[in-house]
Amino acid sequence: MDLFTSATTLTSIPIRDGELAFLPQLRLPWPNEEVLARLIAETGWREETVLVYGKRHLQPRLSAWHGDKAYRYSGLQLAPLPFTPLLDTIRRAAEAATGRRYNSVLLNYYRDGRDSMGMHSDDEPELGPEPAIASVSFGATRPFILRHKVTKETLRLPLTDGSLLFMAGRTQANWMHGINKTAKPLGGRVNLTFRNIA
Ligand SMILES: O=C(O)CCC(=O)C(=O)O
Numbered sequence: 215m216d217l218f219t220s221a222t223t224l225t226s227i228p229i230r231d232g233e234l235a236f237l238p239q240l241r242l243p244w245p246n247e248e249v250l251a252r253l254i255a256e257t258g259w260r261e262e263t264v265l266v267y268g269k270r271h272l273q274p275r276l277s278a279w280h281g282d283k284a285y286r287y288s289g290l291q292l293a294p295l296p297f298t299p300l301l302d303t304i305r306r307a308a309e310a311a312t313g314r315r316y317n318s319v320l321l322n323y324y325r326d327g328r329d330s331m332g333m334h335s336d337d338e339p340e341l342g343p344e345p346a347i348a349s350v351s352f353g354a355t356r357p358f359i360l361r362h363k364v365t366k367e368t369l370r371l372p373l374t375d376g377s378l379l380f381m382a383g384r385t386q387a388n389w390m391h392g393i394n395k396t397a398k399p400l401g402g403r404v405n406l407t408f409r410n411i412a
């Protein structure tokens with residue numbers, strides 16, 4: 215895709231009780247494949263354990279947390295790494311596209327279709343009552359599942375290579391989201407969720 219003629223404005227996705235918008239291609243100074251390869255090679259990936267009902271489990275993906283503030287997530291405290299020039303460039307592109315500022319990013323690396331993320335909301339108190347989250351994806355397309363907490367209405371959004379999904383307003387309060395496992399032979403995918411921690 216020609217980065218200089220691609221759309222640079224978000225398209226709103228109307229949902230009940232929340233705000234969602236999508237940009238098919240975030241404008242960056244490098245091709246998506248190059249960004250994916252560098253993110254995989256240059257990130258200090260960790261295989262984190264989480265506490266589920268008092269038991270420790272290995273998360274089915276690799277992750278890394280960059281920013282100025284520590285972050286508590288499923289009973290673990292992630293010590294932040296500083297923003298790298300690459301992450302800062304992606305952050306500035308995400309800020310330009312969404313009109314919001316972000317001081318932190320959680321990276322997740324789904325090595326293949328067996329890696330996943332369980333249904334959850336990004337509703338930690340330090341994100342505020344209406345968190346603005348810019349979710350940027352590189353590599354294999356994985357469906358992003360959104361489920362309304364009360365109506366159980368379910369949306370399935372394919373997050374394609376180079377895309378940005380913006381979640382804001384009451385989306386985290388009213389919806390859960392996650393990435394399912396799949397038996398399809400898929401390559402790697404890196405997702406970055408830019409957040410603002412108070
Ligand atoms: O990989 C994704 O698209 C979702 C990531 C996510 O929900 C998170 O980092 O909180």
Ligand SMILES: [Mn+2]
Pocket residue numbers: 334335336391407
């Ligand atoms: Mn999330």
